[in-house]
Amino acid sequence: MTDKVRLGFIGAGWWATANHMPVLAAREDVEMAAVCRLGRRELEAVRDRFGFRFATEDYQELLEQPLDAVVVASPHSLHHTHAKAALERGLHVMVEKPMTLRATEAWELVVLARARDRHLLVPYGWNYKPFVEEAQRRLADGAVGAIEYVMCHMASPIRGLLVGRDVADVAGYGGLFAPDARTWADPRVAGGGYGLAQMTHSTGLLFYVAPLRAARAFAEMSAPDSAVELYDAISIRFRNGAVGVVSGAGTVPAPSGFQLDVRIFGSEGMLLLDVERERLEVRRRDGRAFTMPLHSGDGAYTCVTPPNRFVDLIRGLSDRNNSSGEIAARSVELLDAAYRSAVSGCPEAVE
Ligand SMILES: NC(=O)c1ccc[n+]([C@@H]2O[C@H](COP(=O)([O-])OP(=O)(O)OC[C@H]3O[C@@H](n4cnc5c(N)ncnc54)[C@H](O)[C@@H]3O)[C@@H](O)[C@H]2O)c1
Numbered sequence: 642m643t644d645k646v647r648l649g650f651i652g653a654g655w656w657a658t659a660n661h662m663p664v665l666a667a668r669e670d671v672e673m674a675a676v677c678r679l680g681r682r683e684l685e686a687v688r689d690r691f692g693f694r695f696a697t698e699d700y701q702e703l704l705e706q707p708l709d710a711v712v713v714a715s716p717h718s719l720h721h722t723h724a725k726a727a728l729e730r731g732l733h734v735m736v737e738k739p740m741t742l743r744a745t746e747a748w749e750l751v752v753l754a755r756a757r758d759r760h761l762l763v764p765y766g767w768n769y770k771p772f773v774e775e776a777q778r779r780l781a782d783g784a785v786g787a788i789e790y791v792m793c794h795m796a797s798p799i800r801g802l803l804v805g806r807d808v809a810d811v812a813g814y815g816g817l818f819a820p821d822a823r824t825w826a827d828p829r830v831a832g833g834g835y836g837l838a839q840m841t842h843s844t845g846l847l848f849y850v851a852p853l854r855a856a857r858a859f860a861e862m863s864a865p866d867s868a869v870e871l872y873d874a875i876s877i878r879f880r881n882g883a884v885g886v887v888s889g890a891g892t893v894p895a896p897s898g899f900q901l902d903v904r905i906f907g908s909e910g911m912l913l914l915d916v917e918r919e920r921l922e923v924r925r926r927d928g929r930a931f932t933m934p935l936h937s938g939d940g941a942y943t944c945v946t947p948p949n950r951f952v953d954l955i956r957g958l959s960d961r962n963n964s965s966g967e968i969a970a971r972s973v974e975l976l977d978a979a980y981r982s983a984v985s986g987c988p989e990a991v992e
Contacts, residue, residue: 645672646955649708649732651700651723652715653678653687654824656737659816661712661764662691664948671952677703686817704730710760710955712948713737716824717832721746724761728753733760735951739841740966742832744974744992751966760954761966764947765845767901768963770940772921772933776903776914777850777963779931784923786909788851791877791885795843796900798893802826803834804867826869834869835891836862836976843901844887844972849963850914851905854880854971859988860979875979878988887975899942916940 648665650657653676665671675695678684688696697703700723704711710733713723721741727734728750740763741747754761767773780788801807805826809819823830825838847853856878862870873889893900901916910925919940921933953959974991982989 645670646952647672647674647707647709649675649677649703649706649711649727651677651703651711651713651727652719652737653684654714655811655816655818655820657712657714657816658687658690658818659814660944661714661735661948662687664945665712665952666691668949668952670956674708675703675706683818690817700726704732708732710734710951712951716821716830717742717837718830721750724750725753728757728759728761731757731759733951733955735762735764735948738763738765738845738969739832739837739973739976740969741973742837742977744970744977747966747970747973751970754966760951760962762947762951762954762962763845763964763966763969764944764951765842765849765964765969766942766944766947767842767846767916767940768849768968769946769950770916772919772935772939773846773850773914773916774963775933776912776921779923780850780905780912781852784910784925784931785905785907785912788853788879788881788883788905788907790883790906791847791851791853791879791887792902792904793843793847793885793887794889794900794902795840796890796893797835797839798895798897798899799825799835799838800871800892803838803869803871803891826867828869831869833976833980834862834864834867835871835889836873836979839891840873840887840889840976841969841972843889843903844975845964845969846901847887847903848968848971850903853883855975855978855991856880857988857990858975858978858982860982862980862983870983873979875975875982877975887979901940916942
């Protein structure tokens with residue numbers, strides 16, 4: 642590797658231009674080397690704005706450039722193809738959520754990254770909040786004993802994105818472009834709705850703080866006025882025998898914000914983690930308790946640390962990946978079983 646990490650980007654729409662590119666372009670140890678997206682005019686706009694020396698509409702052409710790492714921010718259904726091709730080239734990969742649509746694809750990426758000794762990170766912003774890291778540490782230290790039951794609820798103000806209307810409102814968060822409506826609302830491009838779009842975050846957080854793996858899932862989903870689902874109700878049996886519910890709603894009325902509430906019960910106590918109301922508490926049967934002092938805003942979603950951590954990992958400046966491919970794969974395998982269950986009407990085993 643040269644002094645700078647040479648980065649290529651596959652997918653340069655709303656999110657990449659609003660978050661990853663400004664964050665990474667601000668680093669002196671990063672070279673914005675190459676970018677790939679569809680649409681010649683938009684591609685040139687991104688090249689001009691961030692100073693890329695190479696721009697193409699063909700991701701394979703991008704991968705022929707001299708690069709150290711790739712950021713994949715294309716639509717969900719392309720993540721596996723794009724990330725796999727980059728890993729096969731021996732590049733470090735940060736791939737957007739959901740890492741893939743299918744469990745087998747997710748674990749394939751994990752195995753490939755391990756075999757090539759490359760970093761694989763999925764930018765789950767909440768996994769890097771100090772109180773979420775504290776929850777992970779406390780659970781690992783036995784705060785609740787053996788985990789027996791989990792409740793994990795998420796809700797988001799993204800009805801417009803999921804029904805494919807008013808998507809430009811999201812561009813209010815920044816970026817050169819509004820999202821393409823198909824990225825979020827067309828099942829052939831998005832793969833699914835609220836589960837893949839957002840419960841990837843809540844389950845990505847759950848599987849970071851708790852060393853669980855789903856064994857089977859039974860799901861009901863509904864799509865009142867959309868082609869992809871807005872609501873998800875999932876019951877789970879985990880491999881360690883614990884059971885749980887993971888639920889989601891994509892219809893929080895603006896200006897109310899995200900809800901993400903995780904409650905974990907075990908043989909010795911419970912841990913309560915809530916990003917909306919900023920709470921981390923442990924209550925134990927032996928009377929011991931812990932409450933982390935938090936302030937309003939501590940749980941607000943930001944995604945500045947994950948892209949920075951990706952570069953820090955590559956440069957050897959950190960060894961903590963709070964949203965590894967392995968954590969993301971445990972989220973994908975649960976959601977994959979849930980989507981299959983919603984179609985079959987039966988509990989489905991994780992593949
Ligand atoms: N981590 C987070 O907090 C977060 C937040 C928002 C979005 N996202 C994720 O970012 C990803 C992109 O979302 P978005 O809203 O920016 O979508 P978008 O529609 O704005 O961008 C998609 C990009 O992919 C490109 N693309 C499509 N097909 C391609 C192909 N065949 N080859 C190369 N490029 C191709 C498009 O040209 C576009 O640049 C999604 O996976 C989404 O879930 C993550």
